[in-house]
Amino acid sequence: MTYILNRLLSVILTLFLITIVTFGVTNILPGDVAMMIMGTQSNPEALEGLRQSLGLNDPLIVQYGRWIGGMLTGDWGTSLIFKQPIAELLLQKAAASAVIVVMSMTIALALAVPLGVWAAVHRDKWQDTTSSTTALLGVSLPDFFWGIVMILVFARWLGWFPSSGFVDPAEDFLGTLRHAFLPSLALGLGLMAHLTRMTRSTMTGILNQEFIRVARAKGLSERTVIWRYALANAIGPVITIAGLQIGYLFGSIIVMEFLFSYTGMGWLTYQALLNRDLPLIQATVFVVAAVVMLTNLAVDLLYVAIDPRIRLG
Amino acid sequence: MRRFLTTKGIIGLTLLTIIALIAILGPLILSPDAATAMDMTARRSPPSWKHPLGTDQLGRDLLFRVILGARTSLEIAVSAVLMSIVLGLPLGLISGYFGGRTDNILMRLVDTLLAFPALLLALTISAVLGPNVQNTIIAIGIAFTPFLARIIRGEALRVAQMPYVEAARASGTTDVMIMVRHVLPNILPAVIVQGTISLAFAILAEAGLSFLGLGTQPPAASWGLMIQASRDQLDIAPWTALVPGLAVALTVLALNMVGDVLRDILDPRSK
Numbered sequence: 104m105t106y107i108l109n110r111l112l113s114v115i116l117t118l119f120l121i122t123i124v125t126f127g128v129t130n131i132l133p134g135d136v137a138m139m140i141m142g143t144q145s146n147p148e149a150l151e152g153l154r155q156s157l158g159l160n161d162p163l164i165v166q167y168g169r170w171i172g173g174m175l176t177g178d179w180g181t182s183l184i185f186k187q188p189i190a191e192l193l194l195q196k197a198a199a200s201a202v203i204v205v206m207s208m209t210i211a212l213a214l215a216v217p218l219g220v221w222a223a224v225h226r227d228k229w230q231d232t233t234s235s236t237t238a239l240l241g242v243s244l245p246d247f248f249w250g251i252v253m254i255l256v257f258a259r260w261l262g263w264f265p266s267s268g269f270v271d272p273a274e275d276f277l278g279t280l281r282h283a284f285l286p287s288l289a290l291g292l293g294l295m296a297h298l299t300r301m302t303r304s305t306m307t308g309i310l311n312q313e314f315i316r317v318a319r320a321k322g323l324s325e326r327t328v329i330w331r332y333a334l335a336n337a338i339g340p341v342i343t344i345a346g347l348q349i350g351y352l353f354g355s356i357i358v359m360e361f362l363f364s365y366t367g368m369g370w371l372t373y374q375a376l377l378n379r380d381l382p383l384i385q386a387t388v389f390v391v392a393a394v395v396m397l398t399n400l401a402v403d404l405l406y407v408a409i410d411p412r413i414r415l416g
Numbered sequence: 417m418r419r420f421l422t423t424k425g426i427i428g429l430t431l432l433t434i435i436a437l438i439a440i441l442g443p444l445i446l447s448p449d450a451a452t453a454m455d456m457t458a459r460r461s462p463p464s465w466k467h468p469l470g471t472d473q474l475g476r477d478l479l480f481r482v483i484l485g486a487r488t489s490l491e492i493a494v495s496a497v498l499m500s501i502v503l504g505l506p507l508g509l510i511s512g513y514f515g516g517r518t519d520n521i522l523m524r525l526v527d528t529l530l531a532f533p534a535l536l537l538a539l540t541i542s543a544v545l546g547p548n549v550q551n552t553i554i555a556i557g558i559a560f561t562p563f564l565a566r567i568i569r570g571e572a573l574r575v576a577q578m579p580y581v582e583a584a585r586a587s588g589t590t591d592v593m594i595m596v597r598h599v600l601p602n603i604l605p606a607v608i609v610q611g612t613i614s615l616a617f618a619i620l621a622e623a624g625l626s627f628l629g630l631g632t633q634p635p636a637a638s639w640g641l642m643i644q645a646s647r648d649q650l651d652i653a654p655w656t657a658l659v660p661g662l663a664v665a666l667t668v669l670a671l672n673m674v675g676d677v678l679r680d681i682l683d684p685r686s687k
Contacts, residue, residue: 113524116524117524117527117528117531120524120525120528121528121531121532124528124529124532128540128541128544129540129544131544239669239672239673239676240665240669242616242668242672243616243665243666243668243669243672244661244664244665244668245620245623245624245661245664245665245668247623247624247627247643248643248657248661248664248665251643251646251647251650251657251661254650255650255651255654255657259650259651350530350531350532350533350534351533351534352533353533353536354533354534354535354536354624355535355624357535357536357539357628358535358624358627358628361627361628362647372536372539373539373628376539376540376543376630377543377629377630379543384540384543388532388536388540391532391533391536392531392532393531395531395532395533396531399531
């Protein structure tokens with residue numbers, strides 16, 4: 104219990120620090136919101152008037168307070184490029200990206216766990232070499248390269264999946280999945296590589312332990328020993344790594360959504376950065392960091408829940 | 417040395433040497449405008465005797481572009497990783513050596529930065545500073561610092577508890593001297609391993625940043641930029657994407673192989 108409480112406290116502290124970093128970094132940007140609304144060629148007096156009315160002449164700490172206050176009360180401001188309330192925009196785009204996150208994670212785990220187990224069981228044999236080589240190739244190729252290959256093969260040549268765009272799930276759920284599939288597959292292959300290596304090394308360690316020898320000596324079938332005994336113990340670390348990959352995934356998703364013109368969070372973040380839409384940059388960067396951190400927290404708690412040996416505190 | 421001579425180590429090191437030689441010697445042999453010279457009669461021509469790797473939409477020779485791109489990409493990656501070591505080493509060393517409250521404060525800061533996906537952090541910094549080669553280095557360097565700091569801190573924490581450090585402390589050696597003379601040399605293997613692996617990630621990050629238009633800018637040749645330019649002509653000239661893509665892949669593969677072997681040698685615990 105104390106462990107969970109401590110963890111929550113540190114999460115709140117980190118969230119607070121994240122807001123400071125986000126606000127700080129975006130405030131070094133040359134030019135300000137007023138100039139972006141009115142353009143660089145605008146009348147200096149009008150610009151000054153707008154600055155005054157937007158409160159841009161207030162000390163940074165006051166501006167920061169106003170920003171945090173808005174975030175806490177649900178008033179996230181309006182995007183300068185989309186002319187839409189940011190909270191609404193974010194919710195919509197986050198849902199689109201959630202499809203990709205879930206899909207790519209599922210693809211990655213479904214491929215990585217069997218491949219990793221296979222390698223660990225046949226350690227130092229050709230199966231292991233094959234699996235390790237596949238994983239090494241996977242980590243070495245940029246995921247947008249996979250994306251390009253996917254577009255070439257599955258969209259242009261075979262014509263099985265669309266190469267760009269996003270469909271609202273409320274209108275056509277199957278269409279959403281079809282549009283999300285190629286970017287998810289490309290991301291999933293990149294993730295798979297890391298997870299395969301992790302599954303292999305964890306499983307190798309576990310297969311050398313006493314209780315596995317005991318299980319084998321008891322005459323249990325090899326299948327039971329590996330999938331019920333060994334994997335049950337290895338899955339914890341693998342899930343932890345999968346959870347930690349969420350951060351990596353949120354980075355890659357920007358590139359992937361750009362490549363596939365899939366209008367999710369990554370695409371939104373990119374548009375915000377490219378057009379220097381300050382309020383939108385602040386909101387998206389903060390939300391991504393917060394989601395990454397909360398996922399890590401969830402993974403920690405899940406870990407405690409599924410592995411009774413580590414009820415810390 | 418003998419332990420480096422595994423299949424993986426040999427292939428990785430050979431590849432890496434070839435790539436490094438190309439990146440260093442290429443620009444010395446080729447004229448600077450070899451990569452920008454346009455052959456309008458041979459636009460998007462597939463690989464041929466005249467253009468072994470084909471040409472792009474402006475009729476520029478892809479072999480020359482990929483060679484000159486190697487220099488840009490490697491230069492950025494190496495500088496960025498060096499920068500993250502320069503920033504992360506003192507941070508991790510102080511944090512791990514002193515422990516306690518110092519460690520708490522510094523690591524809280526590092527954890528905060530770790531919550532930002534490295535690519536997002538790099539993109540944001542690059543957008544803030546304005547995209548060019550120098551700022552790409554700064555962006556990637558800062559984005560990678562927390563990872564370095566975390567790993568160095570863990571190592572420093574371990575080494576700081578060694579009997580020889582305690583002995584040095586008991587004999588009145590100052591903290592700075594202990595850190596420099598006793599802790600630093602013992603955490604260097606970990607720094608080298610992490611540095612090699614970070615190089616691979618930095619190559620990928622540069623490619624990603626340039627691909628999004630927030631890294632190297634045209635007319636410079638960088639691998640990410642080449643992949644970006646190929647995007648609109650995938651179906652008519654797929655080689656324009658495959659050539660730089662494979663260049664990135666081979667380099668990262670070589671770095672990962674060398675990194676893996678180095679880790680096995682320098683950090684026996686990971687075996």
